[in-house]
Amino acid sequence: DIQMTQSPSSLSASVGDRVTITCRASQSISSYLNWYQQKPGKAPKLLIYAASSLHTGVPSRFSGSGSGTDFTLTINSLQPEDFATYYCQQSYNNSPYTFGQGTKLEVK
């Protein structure tokens, strides 16, 4: 299986900050990398697909980059509703799909 490792596991920030979350794959996955946001008690929501494409309706303050094994999710000008847990997920060669362990973004 392809292992996905996110860093940091948790992050404290303030409204208006710019934050970056990193995801590393155990082997090259080209751009087969997606990002999800999950709030407590809710299902994950797709934010970014194919490493850098913004899903419909997602604010432009979210952006993604990377290819191969190293990827980043950046949130510019944090808003109160952005405090949540973020997961990366690979879909290279389809099965089995694997997720990172998550990054919890908390209010400083």
Added chain:
Amino acid sequence: QVQLQESGPGLVKPSGTLSLTCAVSGGSISSNDWWSWVRQSPGKGLDWIGEIYHSGNTNYNPSLKSRVTISLDKSKNQFSLKLSSVTAADTAVYYCARESTGYYVTVFDSWGQGALVTVSS
């Protein structure tokens, strides 16, 4: 806008079989998409369980393959999960999700609200 809704018992005894159903509305289970189950243990991350296509083709996570069966009922526009020989480690929120390939890569773009299943005697 497709919507998914999980249903099934919230409590299963150890060594028993966990059974959940996902009803799909606003779209057809016979579309050109795969349908998946994903679980999340309390306070933990997301684990993909397996997927099914409208043809009946399935793929399972090797870590669970010996215990998992995913099936579908086109007449009811729903698909189901069975996980046998459960232990406390199978206690989790179980999500059903649609896999869409219309994004260049496969993504989980629609999710159910999740169903908590507790394994306990």
